[in-house]
Amino acid sequence: MNADQVLQTIKDEKISFIDFWFVDIFGELHNVGMPSYAIDKNSFVNGLEKLDASSIVGFKSVNNSDMILMPDPTSFKILPSDYDPGNRKNARIFCDLYDGSTDESSRYNRDSRGIAYKASKKLKEFGFTHTNWGPEIEFFVFDTINVYPSPYAATHSYGGSGYSIESKESPWAKGNVSTAIDIKEGYYPSQPKDTLEGFRKDVCDDLYNYFGIRIEAEHHEVATSGQCEINLEYDEMIQMADHVIGVKNLVKVKAKRKNKVATFMPKPIFGDNASAMHTHQSLWNGKSNVMYDKDDEQAQMSQTGRYYIGGILSHASALCAISNPTTNSYKRLVPGFEAPVNVCWGLGNRSAAIRVPMYNRNQEKSKRLEYRVPDPTANIYLLEAALLLAGLDGIKNKIDPGDPIEENVYKLSPEKKREYKIGSLPVSLKGALDSLSSDSKFLEDVFTKDFLDVYSELKYKEYVAFAQTPTAWEVSMYADA
Structure with a gap:
């Protein structure tokens, strides 16, 4: 309009x-x-x-x-x-x-939508017309989250602090024999165990009928206690970022109307899988997918596409400050929970940071990469802009990502990882921010140094507050030291 x-x-x-x-x-x-x-x-x-x-x-x-x-x-x-x-x-x-x-x-210059718009204009310098994006948005819907009594309980006589989660699907809830989902057993359950199928379909109906957002699929995810996923059909850069903001807000609004609470916090449940926002992306020149090469026997991925992958992998640690921007994000990026912790790419390999889907060959329209690192606390405008700029930096500097890894990266020995030149992602928000401070040149022309300085300063403060706050786990672990 x-x-x-x-x-x-x-x-x-x-x-x-x-x-x-x-x-x-x-x-x-x-x-x-x-x-x-x-x-x-x-x-x-x-x-x-x-x-x-x-x-x-x-x-x-x-x-x-x-x-x-x-x-x-x-x-x-x-x-x-x-x-x-x-x-x-x-x-x-x-x-x-x-x-x-x-x-x-x-x-x-600190308008996130403006940063994404500015990044999209860089495509013309490389002879591209547009990009397509398709995020997979994961989240939890609980009956309640209780936080008590205060984050300052450690220094006041409040009797301790902690939180509790209530969900009809949780294995710790009472009277839920027909709806209990055990830890890590929530992938594609049917009713009655899946108590949120109707909720997700209500969300999807509104997204399409009111916002014009086309949905590829909706389903329960691996974790217990109402972990959901909604996959959006691909769209161009700014439109997709607007869609993601709309989806997250609608999910929260509809959950509230049903006296439930939706959270995009990555890891609310100890010992279970966390929420990601796997982000699919492709480069286009008019109606031609620049990432597709029918003559490439290995992945049908063009050299341009490989350089794009190389750019993202080479800046992966710095990108974490944007793709995984909370202290809780790094409780997800650990081994054993289907989240990437190693910097490499693979074909249909979900243990790699970048996966090139290989469902069918000779499909130019669907040739893309999936970046599996981000989580849904990321600012989608900044995430798209940063990934695009990293990929374009790879194309500009012809950064070769090496051969795709075919093995389960989680099971590789340290020696094998060194042999394959597989690096590791940061293990904390501070580590990600430190990486960004030493590797931000590829962003500065679009993000500006002013924006990156302010963003990092506020995020460092967030990390310091987290690092200085005793937790219930620490008190139970060290009180008798």
Whole structure:
């Protein structure tokens, strides 16, 4: 849609309010609502003077905080009824952020959507027209999460701290003989064990009917206690990032309406599998998939595609600061839970960081790579931008990823890993941030040094707070030391 079509639709559909969406530097969704009668053509020309940027983490200081929200009419969608218990009809529009004016040069450098847009423009320098992206979004839906009593309990007389998770599917719940799913046994169960099939289908229906997001599949994932996965049909860069934000928000909203809680936290359950966001990607020039080479007997992967893989693998440690941006992310990236810990690629090999799917040969349309490292706490705009820039750096510098690994990487000896030149991913958020500080040149032209400095500073603070907070496990382990 363009602005005129949006305004006409608002009138025809009797939309009461418009929600203007944008994300902060960590991908957290923010919203300001305006009644439809307050929106006119000027709103799409000069933007909305509605943002105090000093109140958004990582944005601006209080003495220089006025910013403009510029609605993107192409992102206009009518929202499902779950968004308004008052039965009003609402719509949403994503906004780009501008600083001082609405000229292209004034686009705010800490606007995640703007960073993804800027990265997509790099494709022309390499003779490409667009990229396609297809993330697999995993998450948990619990009946409740109880955190008690406070993260400060260690220094106050509150009697300790901890958390509990309640789910009809958990093996520790009472009276759930017909719905209990054991640890690591949640892959593709049928009803009645799968208590969330209807929930997922409700989400998928709304995603398609309201947001126009096409779904490839939905299913229960490996972990117990309501681990779900929704796979999105591929789309171009900005559209897909908008889709992911919409999916995550809708899942949370619909869970809340059903008195449940959805979380995209990677590893909420000790000893069980965690949530990932495997990200499929391909490069295109018009209708030609640049990653496809029918004459390559091994993988039907072009040399350009191999260089792209080489770029991602060479920057994998630094990318973790964006693809796995929380302290909890590194409780997922450990051996034994189907998560990648080694920097290598393989053909149909789910133990490698990059997998080239090999379901059928001679399928140009579906030739792609799957980056298995990211988790759903990643800011999808930054993730897509960073992966694209790493891959393009590989093409520019002809970075050879070596031969694909055919063996189960989890079972390789240290000697074999050295022989195959397989590196390891960082084991903590601090390690990832340290890698980013020493390997950020491939990002700086798009992300800017200012953005990376602010992002890293805030994430280092997050790590320090985590590192300095005693946990229940530590108290039980070391109290009698």
